Amino acid sequence: MERGKYSIITIPKDKKAEFEYTVNADRPQGLAIYDFNHINIKEYLSTDNFPSNESIQRTDHDATYYLAGFSFYPAPIPNGEWIQSKMKIESSDGHDLHIGFDDYMNDGDYNDIVVVVKIN
Numbered sequence: 038m039e040r041g042k043y044s045i046i047t048i049p050k051d052k053k054a055e056f057e058y059t060v061n062a063d064r065p066q067g068l069a070i071y072d073f074n075h076i077n078i079k080e081y082l083s084t085d086n087f088p089s090n091e092s093i094q095r096t097d098h099d100a101t102y103y104l105a106g107f108s109f110y111p112a113p114i115p116n117g118e119w120i121q122s123k124m125k126i127e128s129s130d131g132h133d134l135h136i137g138f139d140d141y142m143n144d145g146d147y148n149d150i151v152v153v154v155k156i157n
Contacts, residue, residue, distance in 0.1 A: 042121045043105040044136050046154055050099050055092045055155045062140060062149040067107035067119060075103065106138030106150045122149065132156055 048054045060066050060083060070079040070093070079091065093102065106122035120140075125147045127135040134154040137147030 042124050043103050044124055044126065044134070046102045046104055046134065048093060048100045048102070048156060050097055052156050053092050054102075055157065057153040057155070058091075059151045060149070061151070062108070064111075064140060064142075065109035066122075066138075066140065066150050067109070068138075068150055068152065069105050069107070071103040071105070073101045078102075104136065104152060104154075106140075108140030108142075108149065110141050123147070127151075 046054060056070075058068065058081070065082060067080065067082045069077050069081075072078050078093075093100070106124060107119045108122050109117055110120045111117045122138040122140050123143075125137050125139070127137050127147065129135070132155065134152075134156075136152045136154070138150040138152075139145060139147045140149040142149075
């Protein structure tokens, strides 16, 4: 994963994180959640909204996860490739984290994938 293109989320022990996703793009988008060892634990690929209200369960210790967005670039023909999207933290109030991803179109809107992480 490229630096500046992923978010680090720490879930305190005995808490859980709920994820809400929206996709606003014409091209396929991807989202992956990795654990501390960079093992992919959840992955979504779609031009539609991903399932909402996914959660990572409570643990007996603080847990760190990485969240990265991707977009499908149709060249080189015929296969194309997945390219990691730029990421921007839109807001954080200590409980809710709003993260936007901007795909390879590079239009600066950071709304191709939007993730709201709620820690409860």
